[in-house]
Amino acid sequence: xxxxxxxxxxxxxxxxxxxxxxxxxxxxxxxxxxxxxxxxxxxxxxxxxxxxxxxxxxxxxxxxxxxxxxxxxxxxxxxxxxxxxxxxxxxxxxxxxxxxxxxxxxxxxxxxxxxxxxxxxxxxxxxxxxxxxxxxxxxxxxxxxxxxxxxxxxxxxxxxxxxxxxxxxxxxxxxxxxxxxxxxxxxxxxxxxxxxxxxxxxxxxxxxxxxxxxxxxxxxxxxxxxxxxxxxxxxxxxxxxxxxxxxxxxxxxxxxxxxxxxxxxxxxxxxxxxxxxxxxxxxxxxxxxxxxxxxxxxxxxxxxxxxxxxxxxxxxxxxxxxxxxxxxxxxxxxxxxxxxxx
Numbered sequence: 001x002x003x004x005x006x007x008x009x010x011x012x013x014x015x016x017x018x019x020x021x022x023x024x025x026x027x028x029x030x031x032x033x034x035x036x037x038x039x040x041x042x043x044x045x046x047x048x049x050x051x052x053x054x055x056x057x058x059x060x061x062x063x064x065x066x067x068x069x070x071x072x073x074x075x076x077x078x079x080x081x082x083x084x085x086x087x088x089x090x091x092x093x094x095x096x097x098x099x100x101x102x103x104x105x106x107x108x109x110x111x112x113x114x115x116x117x118x119x120x121x122x123x124x125x126x127x128x129x130x131x132x133x134x135x136x137x138x139x140x141x142x143x144x145x146x147x148x149x150x151x152x153x154x155x156x157x158x159x160x161x162x163x164x165x166x167x168x169x170x171x172x173x174x175x176x177x178x179x180x181x182x183x184x185x186x187x188x189x190x191x192x193x194x195x196x197x198x199x200x201x202x203x204x205x206x207x208x209x210x211x212x213x214x215x216x217x218x219x220x221x222x223x224x225x226x227x228x229x230x231x232x233x234x235x236x237x238x239x240x241x242x243x244x245x246x247x248x249x250x251x252x253x254x255x256x257x258x259x260x261x262x263x264x265x266x267x268x269x270x271x272x273x274x275x276x277x278x279x280x281x282x283x284x285x286x287x288x289x290x291x292x293x294x295x296x297x298x299x300x301x302x303x304x305x306x307x308x309x310x311x312x313x314x315x316x317x318x319x320x321x322x323x324x325x326x327x328x329x330x331x332x333x334x335x336x337x338x339x340x341x342x
Contacts, residue, residue: 051080072114078146106324107153116150123173167246167256214279227261244311
């Protein structure tokens with residue numbers, strides 16, 4: 001005698017499975033999301049549905065008693081993922097200050113509602129690029145605040161009209177920043193790059209230097225070459241000192257990137273990269289660029305012979321001023337001029 005359909009265990013099992021899949025479809029939004037959830041594979045961010053960079057900042061508020069502040073959650077609840085980035089309208093300094101009320105003098109920020117788990121210094125080698133700077137400050141401040149970081153933004157600029165030396169300026173920035181705070185992470189950031197996804201956390205890898213800008217729109221979101229370390233990178237102070245910092249002898253931007261990648265290897269480390277779906281950046285247009293600035297010939301530099309003698313241990317400069325502005329700390333220095341035949 002056969003059991004009625006409603007009492008058949010196979011039918012009941014099928015009905016339970018069907019109901020479970022239906023609930024998952026409703027929860028995930030579509031069938032593909034169900035399979036991603038079951039397989040455990042990460043969900044690729046949907047960049048067709050970006051968010052305003054100031055989303056969720058209205059939720060920030062000071063706690064009544066600072067003595068009772070808890071640690072910030074390991075995963076920030078303020079993150080939104082893909083962001084709307086546009087350079088069509090130039091934001092004024094007043095507007096940026098108004099939209100970031102918790103940023104203190106010198107570009108210093110500490111979460112008002114919790115104790116930050118990480119302290120990051122953002123170091124920008126700068127050369128009279130005010131338009132780029134305003135765009136970067138407009139986007140980077142809320143980006144970092146949603147990550148619940150304690151941070152300060154530093155601008156390092158050389159006096160005069162001499163040839164730009166990005167690597168030496170960053171060495172100076174590291175030295176001066178470490179006088180202010182025992183930073184967990186040093187973020188070396190080009191002024192013309194803006195991150196597109198706030199899940200790209202501005203914190204360091206514990207073991208190795210991390211390349212953050214792994215997918216720049218200018219390069220169709222691909223690496224221009226395998227050892228590329230330009231744009232945005234994150235190193236602990238220990239990483240930085242272990243490789244003797246950056247070379248001081250590269251005048252004109254670009255060539256030092258290959259030197260740095262070699263230094264990392266010679267110091268017994270390796271480059272780790274932010275996954276390309278997170279490490280996406282938009283580059284601001286530069287009318288001055290007539291050639292590829294990212295990789296140039298370094299034929300006059302022998303990194304294997306010079307890296308231990310050319311870097312933080314040979315850094316010479318004259319500090320002219322260190323001034324706190326509302327949105328950043330400005331460091332102005334005299335680094336000399338290009339030596340003859342360098």
